[in-house]
Amino acid sequence: MEPILNYINGAFLPSTSGLTLETVNPATGQPITTLPRSSAEDVGLATKAALKAAPTWANTTMEERMVWLHRIADALEEEAETIAQLESMDTGKPISLARSVDAPRSVSNFRFFAEFGREHVEPTFADHGAVNHVHRSPIGCVGLITPWNLPLYLLTWKIAPALLMGNTIVAKPSELTPMTANHLAKILTKLNFPKGVFNLVHGLGPEVGQAIVEHPEIRGLSFTGGTATGKIVAATAAPMFKKLSLELGGKNATIVLDDAPLEEMMDGIVRASFTNSGQVCLCGSRVLVDASIYDRFKSMFVEAINNIVVGDPSLEETVMGTVISKDHQAKVESYIELGQDEGGVVLTGGSAATCPVKGVAAEGAFLRPTVIEGLSHTARTATEEIFGPVVTLHSFNSEQEALDMANATDYGLAGSVWTADAKRGYAFAQGMDTGIVWVNTWLNRDLRTPFGGVKQSGVGREGGAWSLNFFSELTNICVKQP
Numbered sequence: 001m002e003p004i005l006n007y008i009n010g011a012f013l014p015s016t017s018g019l020t021l022e023t024v025n026p027a028t029g030q031p032i033t034t035l036p037r038s039s040a041e042d043v044g045l046a047t048k049a050a051l052k053a054a055p056t057w058a059n060t061t062m063e064e065r066m067v068w069l070h071r072i073a074d075a076l077e078e079e080a081e082t083i084a085q086l087e088s089m090d091t092g093k094p095i096s097l098a099r100s101v102d103a104p105r106s107v108s109n110f111r112f113f114a115e116f117g118r119e120h121v122e123p124t125f126a127d128h129g130a131v132n133h134v135h136r137s138p139i140g141c142v143g144l145i146t147p148w149n150l151p152l153y154l155l156t157w158k159i160a161p162a163l164l165m166g167n168t169i170v171a172k173p174s175e176l177t178p179m180t181a182n183h184l185a186k187i188l189t190k191l192n193f194p195k196g197v198f199n200l201v202h203g204l205g206p207e208v209g210q211a212i213v214e215h216p217e218i219r220g221l222s223f224t225g226g227t228a229t230g231k232i233v234a235a236t237a238a239p240m241f242k243k244l245s246l247e248l249g250g251k252n253a254t255i256v257l258d259d260a261p262l263e264e265m266m267d268g269i270v271r272a273s274f275t276n277s278g279q280v281c282l283c284g285s286r287v288l289v290d291a292s293i294y295d296r297f298k299s300m301f302v303e304a305i306n307n308i309v310v311g312d313p314s315l316e317e318t319v320m321g322t323v324i325s326k327d328h329q330a331k332v333e334s335y336i337e338l339g340q341d342e343g344g345v346v347l348t349g350g351s352a353a354t355c356p357v358k359g360v361a362a363e364g365a366f367l368r369p370t371v372i373e374g375l376s377h378t379a380r381t382a383t384e385e386i387f388g389p390v391v392t393l394h395s396f397n398s399e400q401e402a403l404d405m406a407n408a409t410d411y412g413l414a415g416s417v418w419t420a421d422a423k424r425g426y427a428f429a430q431g432m433d434t435g436i437v438w439v440n441t442w443l444n445r446d447l448r449t450p451f452g453g454v455k456q457s458g459v460g461r462e463g464g465a466w467s468l469n470f471f472s473e474l475t476n477i478c479v480k481q482p
């Protein structure tokens with residue numbers, strides 16, 4: 001495959017240093033292609049281009065920008081199969097998942113914000129003989145930094161509202177998954193998208209990401225990634241008073257109440273646990289089950305998990321592919337060992353050594369979905385983010401105990417509650433210290449709703465009007481007729 005290059009001012013360029021990195025297919029362990037190992041100098045060039053393009057882009061009307069978003073959505077939709085293939089190859093996720101989630105969601109992010117723009121109005125408030133107009137302006141040049149688990153999905157979730165509100169962009173995808181962002185740049189070139197409005201700099205987080213965060217003329221930063229990195233981003237950006245949105249890690253609870261119809265709900269609970277090999281920030285990695293149904297739940301849960309087809313991501317029948325890399329596989333395996341050291345018992349799955357996946361390359365980063373029971377809900381395995389196909393199983397004796405357990409982590413991103421009584425689920429959800437709770441469903445996303453976490457899962461919300469607010473500055477203009 002041809003090498004990936006930076007996309008700066010509408011041109012594809014190598015890093016100024018000429019250094020490169022490799023992106024590897026996690027299912028085979030083989031390199032796919034190279035990408036630039038960029039530096040602060042490349043970020044400087046991209047920012048210069050973005051600043052130069054900013055006044056013209058900001059002066060386009062919202063209607064014109066909406067037309068652009070629709071054009072990009074249409075072009076992405078035409079290339080949906082290519083995008084799914086690239087994403088599956090880069091991440092090791094099953095092609096079926098890339099086709100059903102990653103590719104269409106990237107399209108709908110653009111389409112949603114294009115349509116949502118129609119509802120954009122400047123509110124006015126009249127009082128004391130004057131009218132207050134709440135006027136929105138772009139922030140200017142914004143930095144977008146995204147992780148490897150849902151590469152184009154998460155990047156477009158930021159690009160679309162940033163463009164809609166008239167900003168120009170310097171973006172950095174994870175160096176582990178640069179392929180679809182590169183493809184988006186190719187699509188923008190084909191569309192003759194204005195040069196310099198969208199710029200892409202590839203490379204390592206502590207080099208390129210940090211340079212974006214530190215750049216004094218990048219006034220807004222939307223970051224999705226781990227909590228440890230989020231702390232570095234916040235510590236760097238806060239003294240510069242940058243506008244900051246942080247979408248960070250999670251250790252989400254799935255709570256199964258005693259009246260939950262298990263036959264009906266088991267598929268949803270398994271999906272919440274293991275979609276994308278558990279590498280969705282919203283996955284439920286702690287399953288809390290009422291003690292009265294624990295044994296029945298456990299046997300049904302383990303049986304359903306044993307039926308998950310783990311294998312070659314390029315095959316239609318594969319339900320679970322790899323984790324993102326061999327390094328990440330080793331990290332996940334170390335947590336499976338830790339869980340056992342902490343007194344847990346592995347009910348199914350386990351490390352690749354004890355539970356090999358048949359018919360795939362030994363170099364592939366494969367793991368079987370794993371369930372550990374018998375741990376305290378305060379154990380490290382049950383409170384630290386593993387971000388892999390590992391779930392801990394716990395029982396509770398009352399709703400209050402379930403709530404206390406659900407809230408007993410430093411994270412607060414999402415959770416789900418499963419019950420025959422939707423009202424009971426809704427009441428329970430209100431006690432959860434998280435940004436998002438689903439009742440009897442999971443990953444059911446309405447793009448108009450606020451998305452984000454509390455505690456160490458992040459600061460701020462994106463989605464719908466919250467994205468428009470984040471990607472714009474408000475000026476209250478109070479006008480009195482002379």
Ligand code: NDP
Pocket residue numbers: 145146147148149172173174175176203204205206207208209210211213224225226227228229230232233247248249250280281385387413453457458
């Ligand atoms: P990381 O925090 O390691 O990386 C996220 C991004 O930040 C990557 O592009 C990374 O680059 C970059 N980065 C790394 N160091 C710096 C730095 N010093 N300054 C600026 N940028 C930097 O997360 P992962 O990629 O490992 O993604 C997994 C994490 O993302 C999990 O914790 C998961 O929960 C979280 N996540 C949160 C979501 C949410 O909406 N709350 C959604 C999806 C994931 P590079 O990859 O090149 O190191």
